[in-house]
Amino acid sequence: MKQRRQIGKRVFDLALTLPALVLLSPFIVLAAVLAGIGLGSPIFFRQLRPGLLGQPFTLIKFRTMRDTRDADGKLKPDADRMPPMGRFLRMTSLDELPQLWNVMRGEMSLVGPRPLLMEYLPHYTAEQNRRHSVLPGITGWAQINGRNLTAFSERLKLDIWYVDHWSLWLDVKILARTLFNVLRSSGVKLQQPLAEVDDIGLHPDTRKKAEAAGSSTTTG
Numbered sequence: 728m729k730q731r732r733q734i735g736k737r738v739f740d741l742a743l744t745l746p747a748l749v750l751l752s753p754f755i756v757l758a759a760v761l762a763g764i765g766l767g768s769p770i771f772f773r774q775l776r777p778g779l780l781g782q783p784f785t786l787i788k789f790r791t792m793r794d795t796r797d798a799d800g801k802l803k804p805d806a807d808r809m810p811p812m813g814r815f816l817r818m819t820s821l822d823e824l825p826q827l828w829n830v831m832r833g834e835m836s837l838v839g840p841r842p843l844l845m846e847y848l849p850h851y852t853a854e855q856n857r858r859h860s861v862l863p864g865i866t867g868w869a870q871i872n873g874r875n876l877t878a879f880s881e882r883l884k885l886d887i888w889y890v891d892h893w894s895l896w897l898d899v900k901i902l903a904r905t906l907f908n909v910l911r912s913s914g915v916k917l918q919q920p921l922a923e924v925d926d927i928g929l930h931p932d933t934r935k936k937a938e939a940a941g942s943s944t945t946t947g
Contacts, residue, residue, distance in 0.1 A: 732893070736862075739895055740837050743902075744830045751824060758821040762789045765812020771825065776842035781859045784834040786842060789822040820909045826865045838898040839864025840886035847929040851883075858886040861893065868897075871904040878926045 748755075762770040771787055778784040791813035795803045802808065809817070816822040829835040835842070842863035851858075869877060869885035877885075889897070925933040 735895060736836060736893075736898070737833070739898065740830055743837060744827055748827055748831075751827070754821060755824050758789050758816060758824055761812050761816060761821075762791075765810050765816075766790050766793055772822075775845055776863065777845055777848055777859060778834050778842065779859065779862050781848055781856070783845060784829070784842075786835075787825040787828055789816055789825060791817045791822050823865055830865065834862070836862040836864045838866055838868075838889075838901045840867050840889065841870060841882075843929070846931060850927075850929050850934075854887065855883045857890055858883060861890055866901060866905040868901060871901055871908060876924075878924050879929055880927050883927075 759770055770790055772790040772792075773785050773787055775783045776786040792805060792808040793810065793813075795808045797803055813822075826835060830837055839862050840858040848856075867886065868889035869882040872885055873881070921930055921933055928934040
């Protein structure tokens with residue numbers, strides 16, 4: 728039964744992705760030109776992300792930030808590295824279009840839990856790790872219920888809800904809501920401080936801050 732559902736989801740993805748690549752090709756070309764003009768070469772952002780069962784794959788997006796570093800060689804804050812063209816690509820979600828190639832390759836689905844960072848993997852609970860029992864998606868249940876404004880703990884709960892309640896009709900509903908949200912550019916905050924959303928210490932920076940705060944409280 729599970730295998731039949733996976734095959735059905737894959738057929739659904741391909742049935743939508745193939746025509747989408749044709750219909751959206753002018754926007755893909757436009758986004759590539761804008762990324763080249765606004766950010767220079769390379770125009771693509773590539774990063775290893777956990778896919779099905781946590782296996783790594785290379786996620787592809789259009790680049791929205793420059794690789795600008797301070798005197799110590801550390802990357803500057805996102806707000807200082809994202810030029811106006813990058814903000815436009817991010818706000819319109821045009822930067823996400825290359826992930827259709829990830830869908831074609833079978834590394835992603837149109838709908839599923841968003842692939843987060845590889846370094847988060849050791850810090851999920853067994854329940855949270857169930858989000859990797861399905862292919863990651865370009866959009867998902869968590870994205871239409873808050874996008875990047877939602878705390879990590881809530882996002883993971885929404886991801887697990889999706890895993891447990893998946894159906895093709897649910898995917899259709901999520902895609903329709905995603906299109907509506909993109910057209911309104913709703914739920915997007917470009918420079919969302921990590922400390923505001925990572926409430927469970929998945930990212931190394933927030934874990935360090937939490938450990939430092941705990942240490943100061945203990946010694947105090």
